[in-house]
Structure formats: C-alpha cells, structure tokens
Amino acid sequence: MLNASFIGRVYPARGTYLVGREKVREFARAVRADSPVSLDVAAARAAGYQDLVAPVTFPIALAMKAAEVVIMDPELGLDYSAVVHGEQGFSFARPLVAGDELEIVVTIENIRSAAGNDMITVRADAATLDGERVVTATMLLVARGTAA
C-alpha cells in the first residue's frame, strides 16, 4: 500500500525539456497526425506559429520523463513492474511549439487503493522559463495487485 502522506508532494523541475522540431515530426508521423502545422515549418509559420505545432498527445513524452521522479522515488515505493496506465489527460494553455524550452514540475495529486490495486495520480505542469504555463498532463497510474 502506498503512503498517502505523499499526496500533495511537489517535485521541482530537474533541468529543462527542449521541444525539438524533428521530434515533433517524428511523433506526428508515428501517430499519423498529418496536419501541415505539425510537419511543414512554412505551414506552421503561415498559421502564426514560430515553428511546428506538436500533436495533441506529444506532451506525454515530456510528462512521462518528468514523472520518473515519482515512479522511481524509493521512499514512495511504487512497484513499477506492476504499473499500467489507467487514465491520461492533457490541458493546454496554448499550443506546444518546437523550440519551446520547458520546466516541468511534478505533483502527486492523489493516492488511493481499490480492488487490491494502488492508484496514483501524477500531474506534470510544463511552463516556459519565463513562467508561461503551456500544458498540464495528468496521468493515473495503476499498480496491479500491490495494495494488499
């Protein structure tokens, strides 16, 4: 059973995540997001953006990486081998664009157990170095059978 006293714990940003143009393209191709603003810089600029616009689910790449600090926190003791992804949400303050350099703060929003599973809700807030909020990714991770 996970320690509920971890609810509300905030993990400050560790370094930054720079959204790369080719990473945006690679991700867009992988999920078949064929909108020109995600593939063609000229199209993105014509639409008013500095560079390629990331596909909607692109922030999972930075959120998962940032959430490792929780997943691997030895004090929390989450059994990663038993973890499955239960739910995912994204909320954008503005589109994510190649060239954005982000700091990601991770917060444990909730911990509970049900039907023998540990469930932890982790929120990753990505903001620019100037403090402009860009996107929040919220994930529910379920550790199957570990709450006994």
Added chain:
Amino acid sequence: MSVSRSEVTVGMELPSKTFSITRADLVTYAGASGDFNVIHWNERVAVSVGLPNVIAHGMFTMGLAINVVTDWAGGPEFVTDYSCRFTRPVVVPDDEVGASIEVSASVLEVTEEGTAIVSLSAVCEGQTVLGKARAVVRLA
C-alpha cells in the same frame, strides 16, 4: 482553418476513421514517444505477465484517435483539452495485418465560451478500448 460555431450542432457526427496498426507501428511509436516498455514489442514478456500477446501503448491509441478531432477542427492547435481512460488493451498480432481500431466522435456540447466538447469512441475487435474519451475544441 478552425470550425465556426455556426457550423456545429450538438449530436453531430465527425467523419470517422479506421487505423490499422502492426508491430512495426508499435516500434515506431516507442521510438517517437520514448516509451520502450517491453510489453509493447516482446511477445515472450507480454505473455509472461498474463497478456494474450503484445499490446499497443494506450497512448498510441489515444494519439491515433485524436486525429478524428484534429482533422475536423482544422489542426492540433484547436484542441485545448483531451482525456481518456484506457479500458482494454489493443492486442497486436505478429502479422502483416495487425490490429484495427475504429474511431468515431460526436459533439456532446457547445459551450458559451465558444468551444465544442467532443466525445470519442475507439473500438477494436468489437470492444471499446478507450473510456470516457473527451476533447475540447476551440471554435471560431
């Protein structure tokens, strides 16, 4: 181009899409997303943890499904929120055909603030694989 408010009515269906995914697509998604969890490419490990076979990343299905909304909305920049539950795994056999995911979507609500709330459905082998999938689209 974004969708104008006057074109949107509650209950309207968005054009649906079917996505075929093979093992190669899972490997491509793993590389693009950085999610190299073994159950998405190694049958031996997937079976050893009780899965019927290799399964697709839930995030891959979520990422494919939103295309139905972004195609309609005019691009990814018009989607401000997107969330879902991962209710059932998409099993991807080791063949040329792979798995097939049918995605449909309809408008649930048009808000005062000028957004459309869209409900998505993703079905594989007759079973829904995403639960409570919702996207918010900014309208012109």
